[in-house]
Amino acid sequence: MNVKTLGLLGTGVIGGGWAARAIHCGINVIAADFDPTMEKWLRDSIDNSRQALSQLTEGIPLPPPGKLEFTTNPLEMAEKSDFIQESVSEIEELKTKALLPVSEVARPEVVISSSTSGFLPTDLQKDLKHPERFIVGHPFNPVYLCPLVEIVGGKLTSEEAKAVAREFYEDIGMQVLMVNCEVPAHIANRLQEAMWREILHMLNEGMATTRELDESIVYGPGLRWAVMGMNQLYMMAGGDGGARKFMEKFGPTLTMPWCNMDGPKLTEDLLDKFEFGTNQQAEGKTVRELEAIRDECMVAIQKVLAKHDFASGKTLNAFRARKENQRG
Ligand SMILES: NC(=O)c1ccc[n+]([C@@H]2O[C@H](COP(=O)([O-])OP(=O)(O)OC[C@H]3O[C@@H](n4cnc5c(N)ncnc54)[C@H](O)[C@@H]3O)[C@@H](O)[C@H]2O)c1
Known part of the structure; x- marks a missing residue:
């Protein structure tokens, strides 16, 4: 598995859930949110999920927990990440604006996934650099306990990006549902x-x-x-x-x-x-x-x-x- 560091863009309810799940599975997380007060919120939410995650994975041989780094600079996050999960607020323009500079800095092979609950990957990916590595990876709250993640590719998404995403999500204990038809709000x-x-x-x-x-x-x-x-x-x-x-x-x-x-x-x-x-x-x-x-x-x-x-x-x-x- 090549994902050693997961980059998060947006650290609210969903970003916090991704962080907790990944860290518990031994993956380092670099989390970016433009609101500096979210660092405390994020650390508290990871602490709150620890007990349930430990109970759920009791007896499963997991590596030591990953480390958390927080930044208000998304570009620093993009530079250091092997896989990026975007979970900013559900406003299409906000997402496309936030994703563009991240795509310009992230290495071309780094998959960029959006947690969007409803937007189409084709719409979100069209202006990105290397749009073929963009997917939707839609999780369910609480992300650290719900295994389901819907993977949806857009018109420009490569099969390889979907395969990499599947591998990563399964490696953190998730159940992938490959959504083969791009429809608003997925399935x-x-x-x-x-x-x-x-x-x-x-x-x-x-x-x-x-x-x-x-x-x-x-x-x-x-x-x-x-x-x-x-x-x-x-x-x-x-x-x-x-x-x-x-x-x-x-x-x-x-x-x-x-x-x-x-x-x-x-x-x-x-x-x-x-x-x-x-x-x-x-x-x-x-x-x-x-x-x-x-x-x-x-x-x-x-x-x-x-x-x-x-x-x-x-x-x-x-x-x-x-x-x-x-x-x-
Ligand atoms: N809440 C749910 O049940 C749920 C479930 C599945 C998917 N989702 C999706 O996940 C995404 C996030 O939802 P949420 O409920 O966590 O939202 P939230 O409002 O709790 O968190 C959004 C975070 O994004 C940050 N943010 C906004 N713009 C940013 C930017 N440009 N750069 C960096 N950070 C930025 C905000 O400061 C905030 O901390 C949405 O797309 C939503 O549709 C939500």
């Missing part, structure tokens, strides 16, 4: 957004509170989604008749008028409902406290799935095997 966010629109409509129209909406997921479909996706689950819901039987039974409901394709207007009233409801659900816990609960449970779920060599547990087992092989 997983398209799905999440569809549900999110419905949630906001129901909240807006006073049909349910944030708690009720969340409970409808947590105690029901959410529990099974960590194990299997909707297609496989619905196939089983067809009984012995499988997928076709399921569609015979439930296909016609797809034309029912309960599907809102457009999002609701983000009025103050809707924002109040969202804020009030989620604060009530938190029952006084801070975001950090909620994160700790989420992390502990996500580790436990992946460990149980590892016992069955299934879904994200299979990724964890593959990571263990890879690290044992590398140790020799």
Whole structure:
């Protein structure tokens, strides 16, 4: 593996998650953010993730943790990096402006990946130097515990850049989903957004509170989604008749008028409902406290799935095997 130093551009929620995962896997990180106050935030967020990461990778022979360097100069980061992950705010112009000088300084073989949740790689890469090494590598929060990363190439992206990215991401324990069709919001966010629109409509129209909406997921479909996706689950819901039987039974409901394709207007009233409801659900816990609960449970779920060599547990087992092989 040639990535000894990972360069990060933007060190917010997502940049911090990349830093924690890479450092835990023995990779040095040089993190650049134009806001100097982010250094403390970044170091705190790496500290906060350490316990969950150690639990998740317990018994996996990892090298000693990498070192963190922080700079407010993206060019210094670009010069020193073997792989660059951009995670600046989701504003297309900001991203293209931030990426251009980085691409002019980074060695031509260094892959530059964007964490963008929705923009197309073809749009982001067009003015870059060596655009063929640019990809989207879209992760999920918390990056240090969610294995999924969607790799999307643009029109100018080389197959080699995608292969290098796959190798790097797998080396830090991730599950790569090669997205072969370039579409806004890639795959997983398209799905999440569809549900999110419905949630906001129901909240807006006073049909349910944030708690009720969340409970409808947590105690029901959410529990099974960590194990299997909707297609496989619905196939089983067809009984012995499988997928076709399921569609015979439930296909016609797809034309029912309960599907809102457009999002609701983000009025103050809707924002109040969202804020009030989620604060009530938190029952006084801070975001950090909620994160700790989420992390502990996500580790436990992946460990149980590892016992069955299934879904994200299979990724964890593959990571263990890879690290044992590398140790020799
Ligand atoms: N938050 C999520 O759940 C999530 C999940 C997957 C992907 N993403 C994507 O990751 C990216 C980052 O999201 P986030 O939630 O971490 O945002 P964030 O606002 O928490 O962090 C963005 C950081 O980028 C820095 N920044 C902005 N412009 C910069 C520049 N020109 N040079 C250097 N630093 C700069 C800011 O100071 C800030 O620290 C976005 O593209 C987002 O769509 C977010």
